[in-house]
Amino acid sequence: MKIKILLVEDDSDFGMILKQYLELEDFEVSWFQNPEDVVSVLETDFNFQIGILDIMMPNIDGFSLAKMILKAKPDFPLLFLTAKNQKIDRLTGLKIGADDYISKPCDPEELILRIKNILKRTIVSEKVTQYKIGTYILDTEKLLLIHPKEKIRLTIRENELLLYLLKFNHKTIKRDDILDNLWETNDYFTGRSLDVFISRLRKYFQHDPEIKIQSLRGIGFEIDFPEQ
Template structure:
């Protein structure tokens, strides 16, 4: 299963080191740069990233300028780190497409939740060509789920649903989260449609009994996607 990869640009060594360690503890891949120019130069690295966390006050280039230059290379969501009580042009950040602001020093657990919320709002999609789910190979860009010599052609909505579920491996995802991020609607009939799609995914995965999308009545689904 692909981990979420974070581009972290923070020039303060102690804070950046702690933040990197904490993100990795929560199973994120982290590419940390103290120098924004170096981050821009490493296109092969930033092309692997799913989200960026940028300090506003950086040497050589502020976070807003860095965000604008990054957007010229790749499209991913980003959050700004700001010093407590720091006066910044939040309107400029919003115009650039900032997804959130976080004050330093921040509560690491709050940061983790904010990252997950941003990715969920964006309908996070893996940048990798293939995602391993047990004995299956999921190819989201090709709309294919592959097992042995069999290819299951997926619909775009099935792909969106499966991508969302991969973010919740060994966790519970609520019905509301799925409906909001895949169907953009939470009414009764949409909920019934979601149940049909969940049933389809279970049928696709019937050849590997380790893979589970377990219903939790009144809550949602517990997802178990083993990684071979």
Template sequence: MENKVLLVEDDPDFGAMLQQYLEYSDMSVEWIDDPRKMLDRLDSLSLYDIAILDVMLPHMNGFKLAELFLSSYPKLPILFLTAKDQKIDKLTGLKIGADDYMTKPCDPEELTLRLHNILKRTKIQPTLHQIIPLGNYTFDQEKMLLTHPQSGSIQLTERENKLLSYLIQHKDQLIARDDILKEVWQSNDFFAGRSMDVFISRLRKYLQRDENLIIETIRGIGFKVNF
């Protein structure tokens, strides 16, 4: 079955080129040139397997659009494109929950490979509906919900869900950074490493209402999880 890609790109030449190349690679692509066209279609995001968002869009930048997308459909993987190779852009994308990030002009073949890697990773779903007691919290893997009796539920992203599941599987163990990157990110490059640090910080914040749930950083090695 074809993977369905939502492409939001305002450059007509670049957008047409990407759409054509991805369709040659057996993907179904819907190309939107104005982010405002998606504002009344947020309930249709589940139709897509992945979204490619240009950061520098008219009327609304790609980061803001991604936040709207993920608030409506947290499972949607997102790859950002930008003409600017600036650190602040990459960190912003990571904090929002980007699955990958490429600087324009990008190689369409490399982009296609990255999309396939993201799709391969994110389409792996839990086979059982399991609710896990986690200190004062409960963790619903299938619904991707982390719930605390006082503060309520947090809707996790696909990667947050997978990372937390991996940490729980290795509770009370010292876990090497490379092992987490290999399992959850399927990459150990600089971008993946920075992304992992952002996601670890995010999980610590989510779990802060139980002082016994600790993700300890072991410098130069990885993490020690006490769940």
């Protein structure tokens, strides 16, 4: 899935160049020349991963627009563009909550690098740590399997195995693949260890009969985790 970029730049020539360059880098770009149009989108279809805002714009400047965006989307990453390389602009942007700042005319390669660095930090911070499995919630950060009737503390290996099985939901997974990827060895003893862990997981999921980890003799397991 492509990263969606909000680009707000009133200069038609520069805006078009930026849009085309970003699209060549496989980003999906929504370009707005009028910042007032962005305000209307904020409450309807604001599904972007990062914003690039020009500072000097008519009616609503980049700083004012940024404040509006961050009020509605506090964690939304922003990068400011400006023709002025002044310290006051950089400080103002950082105080508002900007992630970065670059002066125009900018080197497109430097802009791409800055965008990717921001996204890298943002994606890490938004890493998924909770998964719904039927009537259960798997919290991978706290190593908990949570059900309304009980909370189960998982071992690191149980947590890793559950995450691995989730990748193959509604599919068949080979025993050898699990052993090679998680235990990094495949012999009689690790095979028995895997069987013990599978038995534990089945017991943990006893409160939801729709959850199934079915053994297939000589093959592996068939996984069926209903989404809620």
